[in-house]
Amino acid sequence: xxxxxxxxxxxxxxxxxxxxxxxxxxxxxxxxxxxxxxxxxxxxxxxxxxxxxxxxxxxxxxxxxxxxxxxxxxxxxxxxxxxxxxxxxxxxxxxxxxxxxxxxxxxxxxxxxxxxxxxxxxxxxxxxxxxxxxxxxxxxxxxxxxxxxxxxxxxxxxxxxxxxxxxxx
Amino acid sequence: xxxxxxxxxxxxxxxxxxxxxxxxxxxxxxxxxxxxxxxxxxxxxxxxxxxxxxxxxxxxxxxxxxxxxxxxxxxxxxxxxxxxxxxxxxxxxxxxxxxxxxxxxxxxxxxxxxxxxxxxxxxxxxxxxxxxxxxxxxxxxxxxxxxxxxxxxxxxxxxxxxxxxxxxxxxxxxxxxxxxxxxxxxxxxxxxxxxxxxxxxxxxxxxxxxxxxxxxxxxxxxxxxxxxxxxxxxxxxxxxxxxxxxxxxxxxxxxxxxxxxxxxxxxxxxxxxxxxxxxxxxxxxxxxxxxxxxxxxxxxxxxxxxxxxxxxxxxxxxxxxxxxxxxxxxxxxxxxxxxxxxxxxxxxxxxxxxxxxxxxxxxxxxxxxxxxxxxxxxxxxxxxxxxxxxxxxxxxxxxxxxxxxxxxxxxxxxxxxxxxxxxxxxxxxxxxxxxxxxxxxxxxxxxxxxxxxxxxxxxxxxxxxxxxxxxxxxxxxxxxxxxx
Numbered sequence: 001x002x003x004x005x006x007x008x009x010x011x012x013x014x015x016x017x018x019x020x021x022x023x024x025x026x027x028x029x030x031x032x033x034x035x036x037x038x039x040x041x042x043x044x045x046x047x048x049x050x051x052x053x054x055x056x057x058x059x060x061x062x063x064x065x066x067x068x069x070x071x072x073x074x075x076x077x078x079x080x081x082x083x084x085x086x087x088x089x090x091x092x093x094x095x096x097x098x099x100x101x102x103x104x105x106x107x108x109x110x111x112x113x114x115x116x117x118x119x120x121x122x123x124x125x126x127x128x129x130x131x132x133x134x135x136x137x138x139x140x141x142x143x144x145x146x147x148x149x150x151x152x153x154x155x156x157x158x159x160x161x162x163x164x165x166x167x168x169x
Numbered sequence: 170x171x172x173x174x175x176x177x178x179x180x181x182x183x184x185x186x187x188x189x190x191x192x193x194x195x196x197x198x199x200x201x202x203x204x205x206x207x208x209x210x211x212x213x214x215x216x217x218x219x220x221x222x223x224x225x226x227x228x229x230x231x232x233x234x235x236x237x238x239x240x241x242x243x244x245x246x247x248x249x250x251x252x253x254x255x256x257x258x259x260x261x262x263x264x265x266x267x268x269x270x271x272x273x274x275x276x277x278x279x280x281x282x283x284x285x286x287x288x289x290x291x292x293x294x295x296x297x298x299x300x301x302x303x304x305x306x307x308x309x310x311x312x313x314x315x316x317x318x319x320x321x322x323x324x325x326x327x328x329x330x331x332x333x334x335x336x337x338x339x340x341x342x343x344x345x346x347x348x349x350x351x352x353x354x355x356x357x358x359x360x361x362x363x364x365x366x367x368x369x370x371x372x373x374x375x376x377x378x379x380x381x382x383x384x385x386x387x388x389x390x391x392x393x394x395x396x397x398x399x400x401x402x403x404x405x406x407x408x409x410x411x412x413x414x415x416x417x418x419x420x421x422x423x424x425x426x427x428x429x430x431x432x433x434x435x436x437x438x439x440x441x442x443x444x445x446x447x448x449x450x451x452x453x454x455x456x457x458x459x460x461x462x463x464x465x466x467x468x469x470x471x472x473x474x475x476x477x478x479x480x481x482x483x484x485x486x487x488x489x490x491x492x493x494x495x496x497x498x499x500x501x502x503x504x505x506x507x508x509x510x511x512x513x514x515x516x517x518x519x520x521x522x523x524x525x526x527x528x529x530x531x532x533x534x535x536x537x538x539x540x541x542x543x544x545x546x547x548x549x550x551x552x553x554x555x556x557x558x559x560x561x562x563x564x565x566x567x568x569x570x571x572x573x574x575x576x577x578x579x580x581x582x583x584x585x586x587x588x589x590x591x592x593x594x595x596x597x598x599x600x601x602x603x604x605x606x607x608x609x610x611x612x613x614x615x616x617x618x619x620x621x622x623x624x625x626x627x628x629x630x631x632x633x634x635x636x637x638x639x640x641x642x643x644x645x646x647x648x649x650x651x652x653x
Contacts, residue, residue, distance in 0.1 A: 108377045116378055117356030117366060141176055145183070145237035146300040149292060152190055153308045156285050159197070160315035163278050164330065 008048060015041035028074045032067060039063040050123040053131040181229070182236030182243045185222040185251055186291045192218030193284035200277035208277040209266045215280040219259045219287075226251040239359050240298040247295035249650035250428045253505050254294070257421035258287045260512040263625045265413040268519050272411065272526075274320045282319075283417065286312035290425035294432075299348045299358040302429045306344070306393065309422055310337050316417070317410040323525070329409025336402040337392070344389025350382030351437075363437040371440075383438055387448060390433075393426030394482045396452050397459040404463075407475030412522065415471055416515030419478040420508040427485060427500060435492070436653055442492060449490045450582060457483030457589040464596050468530050470518055473596055474511070477555060480593060481507055487579075487586050488570040496573025498647040503570055505643065506562030506636045510554040513629025517548045520616055531600055536609025541616060545604045547626050552597045554633045557590050562636035569644065 018041065021034035039062045046055035121134060139147050163169065180187065196211050196218075203210065226248050233244035261283060269275045285308060292305025314337060318330020352358050354376055355366040367379070392399040407415045434445055460480030467473035485503055488496035521537065521544075522528045538545035554561035567590060574583040618626075636643055 112377050116354040116376075117370075119356050137173055141173065142238050143240070143298075143300055144176070144178070145240040146298065146304050149301065149304040149308060152285060152288060153304060153311065155194070156282065156308060156311050156315070159278055159282060160311060163276060163315055164318055164321070169276055 011041050011044045029071065032071050032074060036063050036067045050126045051131060053135060176238040179234060179236030182234040182241050184225045186288045188222040188225060189218055189284045190288045193281040196281045203277060205275055208275050211277050211280045212262045212266050215262055215284055216259060218284060219255050223255045240301045241295050242297040243295050244653065245650040246653045249501055249647060250294035250424060251291050253424045253508055254287050254290045254421050257417060257508050257512065258283050260625050261413050261417040263621045264516045264519055266621060267619055268411060268413050271524050272320050279319060282312045282316055290421055293425045294428035297360045303345060303348060309425060313418060313422060316414045317406055319414060320411045325409035326411060329406045333402055333406045340389055340392035343385045347382045347385030347389060350378050354379040354382060360433060360437040367440045383441055383445065386433060390426055390430040391452060394423050395479050396482050396486060397456040397479060400479045403479055404472050404475045408469060408472045412515060412519045416512050420511050423482060424504040427504060431497065432653065446490050446492060449486055453483050453486035453490055453582065454585055456486060457586060461589045461593045470531050471529055474514065480589065484567060484570055484586060487574050487582055490579060490582060491573035491577040493573055493577050494648060494651060495569055495576055497651045498644060499566065499569030499573050501647040501650055502644055503566035506566045509629045509632030510551045510563060513626055514548065514551040516622055516625045517544055520544065520618065520622060523615060531603055534600055534603045535607035537604045539609050540613040547630055548604065549601055550630055550633060552601060556594050556597045560637045562633045565637055565640040
């Protein structure tokens, strides 16, 4: 096992662990902090995939801005730690199904080749042209229309926030 | 420094969507200056926008427009669906005004949101890039989450909005994951590119990544069309959402889900036809049977129509399993006729309902024929069409769907479909028994048919009967449309 694979395994394990903590922690602040950890692990994956810009965005936007907002909101609202009662509804069937699915996935993944298509942009191209430029180019040529639709999507989301959450409209 | 060639944009390919979204933004601005009692003007203005968009859609029939480097293709297929979407939103806007005034949620944002949702549906139908389809679906879904919770002072509506949002966001993950795996396996998000890549690399048909991607996309789309077992959100959301929005949700977004589902599976994944037809076979049987059997037990008429809409998604899936020209054209025809009959039925439900919606049980329709014979007759026409009884559109639609299945050799599927359709007669007839054979318990004095409702019901009845009596012309259009 080379050093890169080992590093990947460690980061992946941390990502999964903190992901589990996000949904099992009773205290919302702990949950939010675990989510920050997951985002950092994701950023590490992006670096390993030769996508430094994505890693930076992941840290600045998700781990930085969005999570800070979420934690602010939790503290402002003074959400209490959920007490007592555990949700055990359907845990048995759920875990049996999950284990079965996991085995199924392993079985099929071991049986067949998993190579997908090789894209045009590999590590060399990223080194030569620059990651930001590649993203910008894709956004304004191939994906111009999806990029524009996103603006409508955000507008609708803003309307929704006002309609559903404003005290008096 | 090298210059980047901006690809040919071709605005003609997104003209109907552009018109609607621009009108939506203008309405948002006008809304600020309108007093509450005059919000209905926004409805009329949005109808103008829909008419302009419809004009561009009709005008473009037969001349496919491709734009944005293959992100969007405005062909006959998307034209046909655009007509369904525009019709659905126009009828919804017509019946919405009276309802929002009665329920005191007369916020002007309703109309722009409906227009934006329609924009999203159009992008789903005309998108030829998985990204375009996904973003269209998101625009539609987010607008729908808001619309479902639009009656802010009604707890049930709040519940509907939140439930739809949580489950919808969850199902979107499936769709996105499926798209990501498909992209990973084929290296492109363009639908035509995916098909080409699979055709050139036949080894790929053994690749589990692509199969899992296909499966996850099927789950995501099944959620949108409310196919069992991904239908759990439907009854609660349909019951809690404001009634005009329920009408909108049951016709338009379902059609949009089918549009994207059909285009992705028929164009991008024809090599996996054997796999996805066997999957959809099971989905169709489950959806029809579950929807119909559960609908029998419902007392709330909105809930009953929610389960019936699940069953109808199952009928349409029968045509999808057949995957031949008759079956797929049958889906388009059926979705068009379903828009007419369902919006008509919901219009009458709004009329019979009272403030706060206490009047939504089937027993509340007792004696409607005595007090309002015309309304009871109209409701009966819509119910007959939902049952699939000639000479209504529902019969012809089901006929095409099932004959498509038989043509492809799915005899058992057709038999199960017909049996289901027979079972559904029970719960539709029950409403008619109450309307015609029970003595009236109430005077229905609050019931007032405004011109907007009159127009809606007349359009819906005309649609149901014309499509039922002379279906050839429309079926021909549908057959031209499915040549994608």
